[in-house]
Amino acid sequence: MSTQKSTRFVQICEEGPREGFQSEPPGISTADKVALIEALAETGLQEINCCSFVNPQQVPQMADAEAVITQIRKRAKVKYTGLWLNQKGFERAQATPVDLKPTLVTSASETFGMRNTKQTRKQMLEGQRTLAQAYKSAGLNTAAGYVFTAFGCNYEGEISPEKVLGSISDLLTLGQETGMAYEAMYLCDTIGTASPHKLQTVIDAIKMRWPDLELALHLHDTRGTGLTNAYVGLQMGIRRFDASVGGLGGCPFAGNKAAAGNICTEDLVYLCLLEGYETGIDLDKLIASSLLAERIVGRKLPGKIKEVRLPSFST
Numbered sequence: 604m605s606t607q608k609s610t611r612f613v614q615i616c617e618e619g620p621r622e623g624f625q626s627e628p629p630g631i632s633t634a635d636k637v638a639l640i641e642a643l644a645e646t647g648l649q650e651i652n653c654c655s656f657v658n659p660q661q662v663p664q665m666a667d668a669e670a671v672i673t674q675i676r677k678r679a680k681v682k683y684t685g686l687w688l689n690q691k692g693f694e695r696a697q698a699t700p701v702d703l704k705p706t707l708v709t710s711a712s713e714t715f716g717m718r719n720t721k722q723t724r725k726q727m728l729e730g731q732r733t734l735a736q737a738y739k740s741a742g743l744n745t746a747a748g749y750v751f752t753a754f755g756c757n758y759e760g761e762i763s764p765e766k767v768l769g770s771i772s773d774l775l776t777l778g779q780e781t782g783m784a785y786e787a788m789y790l791c792d793t794i795g796t797a798s799p800h801k802l803q804t805v806i807d808a809i810k811m812r813w814p815d816l817e818l819a820l821h822l823h824d825t826r827g828t829g830l831t832n833a834y835v836g837l838q839m840g841i842r843r844f845d846a847s848v849g850g851l852g853g854c855p856f857a858g859n860k861a862a863a864g865n866i867c868t869e870d871l872v873y874l875c876l877l878e879g880y881e882t883g884i885d886l887d888k889l890i891a892s893s894l895l896a897e898r899i900v901g902r903k904l905p906g907k908i909k910e911v912r913l914p915s916f917s918t
Contacts, residue, residue, distance in 0.1 A: 612881045614650075614843045615872070617643050618821075618865055619896060620671075621652040621686055623851025627900055629663045633670045635899045640675055640683070642892040643848060647884040648868075650682040652845075653701070656692035672701045688720060689730055690737050697741065705738045705746035707731045707774055707783065711766045712756035715793065719751065728773055735781035748774045748788040749821070753805060755796030764808040771809065771816075787819040787843050792832065795825025795864065799835045806839050819843030822866045824850060824905070829866035830874060837878065846871045849893040849904030867906035869893050 620640050624631055636654075643651050653675065659666035668685065675683055677700075684704040687693045696703060708731065713724050720727055738746065750770045755762050771788055778785055790805065806818060820836045822829045822844070833844060845865065852865035869889045875882050890909045897904050 610842060611879060612842065612883075613837070613875050615648065615868060615882055615884065616650040616652060616684075616843070616845045617648050617848060617868055618652050618845050619643070619848035619851045619868070621654055621665075622845075622865060623847045623849075623896070625655055625662050625664045626852050627664060629666075631664065631899060633667045633674065636667070636671050637674045639848070639892065639896055639899060640671070642895050643889075644678045644681045644683075645885075646888040646892060647882070648889075649680065649883070650684060650704075652684050652686060654685045656685055656687040656695040669695070669699050672699045690733050693734060693737055703741070703743060705734075705743045705783070706749055707735060707746045707777060707785075708749040708751065709770045709773055710751040711762045711770045712752040712759045714758035715752045715756050718758070724770075724773075728777060731774075732777055732781060735777060735783045739782055744782065745784045745786050746778070747819075748778075748785045749791055750774070750788065751791045752793045753790040754792045754798075754801050755794060757794050764805050767805055768808060768812060771813070775813075775816075785816075787817040789819040789821050789843075789845070791821040792823050792829075793821075795823035795829065797822065797832050798828055799831055802832050802835050803839065806836070806841075817843070819845070821845040823852075824864045824866050829864070830870055833866055833871055834874060834878070837875070837880065844871060848889070849896045849906045849909070851896060851900070851904060864905060867893075867904075867908075869908050870906055873908045 620636055640651055640653055654668035654671045655662060655665040656668050657665055677683060682702040685696050685701045687696055709727055750767060752762055753767050818841055820841050822832050846868040847865035848868045850864050850867035872882050872884050872886050872889060893906055893909045
């Protein structure tokens with residue numbers, strides 16, 4: 604397998620309060636969202652994705668985005684980020700104390716892109732161009748790139764590595780034309796169809812073409828392969844992952860309610876500990892946060908390590 608970095612430190616962005624809660628039925632209170640975010644901030648996580656600045660009619664669970672981000676009692680050295688998909692969402696975010704993390708996105712699947720943004724890939728890229736120009740005007744010069752459905756699509760089926768390469772090329776060209784650099788390019792297993800072989804094939808193809816491009820993974824566990832795929836990513840040098848406390852999450856536009864389920868943050872941290880990787884995260888506190896998330900949503904979450912009750916995991 605090819606390797607990307609020799610470092611043993613793994614950066615984990617917590618997605619539970621944003622992608623996790625937006626996949627739940629409406630009704631989670633602002634106070635509960637804030638409580639979970641504040642608990643997660645005590646664990647050593649360096650970045651927490653807190654909310655989405657999106658159309659509240661399409662994603663009513665995020666209608667209180669401004670209230671959530673305003674009410675958080677922030678800790679030093681923790682980034683409290685949010686998601687937006689267009690300039691209007693970015694402008695909403697700018698009016699709040701959220702830590703701005705510019706993103707530029709595309710979809711390897713045209714059909715999924717239409718479902719998610721109601722735009723063709725060409726239209727989506729033009730919208731991202733407008734966003735990139737807005738970022739530059741705001742003094743922001745670096746973005747995270749995201750390629751949705753990088754490993755498969757409910758509507759189109761198999762996604763070839765060539766489509767993923769084309770999507771990355773589109774984003775890199777957009778960055779060059781607008782003066783935006785990329786901190787990393789995230790490959791998203793949006794509907795949870797990635798396998799270890801598929802993931803390795805796609806990453807190898809990307810590294811052959813852009814050997815210096817930093818890659819990151821946004822994995823789902825829809826079909827039970829999420830943590831295995833994360834392990835393959837670690838072995839291939841990936842050092843940035845999105846994950847969700849307790850395994851909350853998914854995508855409301857994936858066309859399948861079973862798509863819910865990002866890889867579980869505490870299970871990923873445990874895997875990293877077993878394999879000798881550093882995360883800077885206190886697993887005991889993270890498990891406590893996962894149990895809090897369960898109380899908030901009112902059901903058991905799919906994460907595994909919180910059920911084992913082993914001795915202290917503190918690092």
